[in-house]
Amino acid sequence: MTNNPATPVPDSTPTRTDAVADADAVASDGAPASLDQGTYTRLVEPRSANRLDLAQGVWHQISRKYLWVQLISSGTVLLLVAVVVAVLSLVLHQPWALIPGGIVAVILIWTMAILPRQLRAIGYQLRDDDLVFRRGILWQRMVAVPYGRMQLVDITHGPLDRGFGIAQLKFVTAAATTGVTIPGLEQTTAETLRDHLVAVAESRRTGL
Structure with missing residues (x-):
């Protein structure tokens, strides 16, 4: 009988383009397969050659549902601003309210417009000794949290998050500046990732 050749280990890439690549990527970093269910499939990075780059390993991303949570939240604030401005300017005859109200409305609309791209830039990577979290395009942030320094892994979600079945996972360490919160995870993903971490x-910590 001829033995089947060993399955080659797939190269680590920062993006995942299909379900097969997802399965291979999960196998390469030892993470549970459920981490990539319902997530974005391509990590958005700044185009500058001087960007913060960490090419090694596999980047996992957040749920697409998080976009709707953020859009609904921002849309609700925009609606409240419009109502307040309308009452002040039309009912109470305070036309000055149009200026700050217009500024706030422009900022909210701009934030909602760039939100899809911002969320696709959020990712986390499970390495041998630490978890690396990244976010941001114009202002990048990249944090590495050593597994042995994690003191608390906390899952939180508000009413709107529960409606969409997502949650956020927070890591607390001895140094407050290295704390990380990963938003927009599927609730089952957050629980699985918590248990894994x-x-x-x-x-x-036990040296195993």
Whole structure:
């Protein structure tokens, strides 16, 4: 009988383009397969050659549902601003309210317009010794949290998050500046990732 050749280990890439690539990527970093269900499939990066770059490993992304949560939240604030401005200017005859109201409305509309691109720039990577979190396009942030330094892994979600079945995962360490919050995770993904990180962190602390 001829033995089947060993399956080659796939190269680590920062993006995932199909379901097969997702399965291989998860196998390469030891993360549960459910981390990539319902997420974006391509990480958006700044075009500048001087951007913060971490090419090694696989980037997992957040749920697409998080976009709707943010749009509804911003849209609600925009509606409230419009109502307040209308009452002040039309009912109370305070036309000056149109100026600050217009400025706030422009900022909110601009924020909502660039939100899809901003959310696709959020990602996290599970490496051998730490978790790396990244976000931002114009202002980039990249934080590495060692597994052995994690003191608390917390899941939180508000009423709107629960309606869409998503949550945020927060890591607390001894140094407050290295704390990380990953927003917009599927609730099952957040729970799976929490259990995975707790197990890995415990093994690092016990030296296994």
